[in-house]
Amino acid sequence: MPKKVDHEARRQEIADALWRIAVARGLDGVSLRDVAAEADISLGRLQHYFRTKDEMLLFAMRSVSARADERIRERIEAVAGAVAEGVLAVPPPRIVLREVLAGMLPLDERSTVGALVGAAYFARAVHDERLQAEAREGIPGLAAFLGDLLSRVHEEGGLRAEYADADPKDEAMRLISLVDGLSTYILLGVHSGETALGLLDGQLERMWTDGR
Amino acid sequence: MPKKVDHEARRQEIADALWRIAVARGLDGVSLRDVAAEADISLGRLQHYFRTKDEMLLFAMRSVSARADERIRERIEAVAGAVAEGVLAVPPPRIVLREVLAGMLPLDERSTVGALVGAAYFARAVHDERLQAEAREGIPGLAAFLGDLLSRVHEEGGLRAEYADADPKDEAMRLISLVDGLSTYILLGVHSGETALGLLDGQLERMWTDGR
Structure with a gap:
């Protein structure tokens, strides 16, 4: 199931980007766009994996x-x-x-x-x-x-x-x-x-x- | 010293507005503008009392x-x-x-x-x-x-x-x-x-x- 593995890997990459921001400056006021930039992907692509900040935070947690x-x-x-x-x-x-x-x-x-x-x-x-x-x-x-x-x-x-x-x-x-x-x-x-x-x-x- | 009392009272009013937002939805992403709106004063007036969100948060704390x-x-x-x-x-x-x-x-x-x-x-x-x-x-x-x-x-x-x-x-x-x-x-x-x-x-x- 390479597709599913890729999907999970990408979600983890995004969560890692969120982590880096959390460590560097906290998540107060951080938008999906900020995380997309940190993960070096487009906002649209990020939203394919996480529709909301809370959804992303839940996965990261x-x-x-x-x-x-x-x-x-x-x-x-x-x-x-x-x-x-x-x-x-x-x-x-x-x-x-x-x-x-x-x-x-x-x-x-x-x-x-x-x-x-x-x-x-x-x-x-x-x-x-x-x-x-x-x-x-x-x-x-x-x-x-x-x-x-x-x-x-x-x-x-x-x-x-x-x-x-x-x-x-x-x-x-x-x-x-x-x-x-x-x-x-x-x-x-x-x-x-x-x-x-x-x-x-x-x-x-x-x-x-x-x-x- | 009515002036100083007023100043403190106004700072407390602003802190109260911040509290109400903190209780209702948390402070994530909340701007000085949001707090000014909640306190029913202009942003300029709020900034006369608190220049930054952290300064305001410190006072509120x-x-x-x-x-x-x-x-x-x-x-x-x-x-x-x-x-x-x-x-x-x-x-x-x-x-x-x-x-x-x-x-x-x-x-x-x-x-x-x-x-x-x-x-x-x-x-x-x-x-x-x-x-x-x-x-x-x-x-x-x-x-x-x-x-x-x-x-x-x-x-x-x-x-x-x-x-x-x-x-x-x-x-x-x-x-x-x-x-x-x-x-x-x-x-x-x-x-x-x-x-x-x-x-x-x-x-x-x-x-x-x-x-x-």
């Missing part, structure tokens, strides 16, 4: 999520490899949890691009039902996934009593919110990525019975 | 902060009144802390307006050094204030060991970040204000030695 998933998967695989080789002795669920949360922080260029696109998305989504729907679908799924990991840590006796008493999904939602806020303050230059990661780790450590 | 301070002060005074009358027996610092944090959540119309202006501000500030400076000044001050409250709770023996071990400013930064993320997910419709407040209270309760 999904693309950000997919790349974040990939990045987090790489982090987990690196850790899993170390466990298999006997380098690490700590049980996996809490590590997976930590890597997913750390992977959501803008700590390097790739994740910062994602966070900047996310910031632009957020500013529009608060006024757009369709864009909000994406968050309403994605976040509870993420909370359920992280909640399951917390339950597994608990089954292994690794979760402190006061954290084990809470609904795992609620606890996960608190962690997601914490990471979201920590990310905001990285982007605003209030603290460094390293500081934010330390604050996240500080919270995680006190959740575990062995404190690490 | 400071105005949001001032109103949030006022709202939080009201909440604290209401609680302090109840303590003085003997209705409440719980020691004040933890209550002040809780009211400040709860007051940052978009739980009613006034605080939602503030959060929506904040969202628009955030989306621009990530690309604007001058707007970022505002966050870099304000947030550490807030963290220091909340950190002092935590230290006072600790002095009264109210803070659990694992929270007392952390730097109070770090702990405060975690709470600010948590509230920031919880607010984001209220605005995106992921959870209700009530749910978010419950998640905040759940975190606070486990920080106190008596668990409430």
Whole structure:
């Protein structure tokens, strides 16, 4: 299906152009025409792929999520490899949890691009039902996934009593919110990525019975 | 000084117009001309008060902060009144802390307006050094204030060991970040204000030695 592949590749190229603008100056007031210019195609051609700015932003945001998933998967695989080789002795669920949360922080260029696109998305989504729907679908799924990991840590006796008493999904939602806020303050230059990661780790450590 | 009062009053009127647009449809692509139209004044007159959109946004954001301070002060005074009358027996610092944090959540119309202006501000500030400076000044001050409250709770023996071990400013930064993320997910419709407040209270309760 070369045609479909081309179509997807072109959509990704356009999303990449949108990303570059998002990183360089934000998306406030950016038009389809601006993105077409950045992608070096005509406006008509761009509109063949995306009719509206929100449609384009939705695709760009999904693309950000997919790349974040990939990045987090790489982090987990690196850790899993170390466990298999006997380098690490700590049980996996809490590590997976930590890597997913750390992977959501803008700590390097790739994740910062994602966070900047996310910031632009957020500013529009608060006024757009369709864009909000994406968050309403994605976040509870993420909370359920992280909640399951917390339950597994608990089954292994690794979760402190006061954290084990809470609904795992609620606890996960608190962690997601914490990471979201920590990310905001990285982007605003209030603290460094390293500081934010330390604050996240500080919270995680006190959740575990062995404190690490 | 009637002239200065008028000047400030007019700036506030313009900021109010900006707020109304921020609430109704967001500030993406909104021009000085749009705000002038909403404020029912000429563009030239508006530019007498604000030369750029960022200057206007900075004023609107400071105005949001001032109103949030006022709202939080009201909440604290209401609680302090109840303590003085003997209705409440719980020691004040933890209550002040809780009211400040709860007051940052978009739980009613006034605080939602503030959060929506904040969202628009955030989306621009990530690309604007001058707007970022505002966050870099304000947030550490807030963290220091909340950190002092935590230290006072600790002095009264109210803070659990694992929270007392952390730097109070770090702990405060975690709470600010948590509230920031919880607010984001209220605005995106992921959870209700009530749910978010419950998640905040759940975190606070486990920080106190008596668990409430």
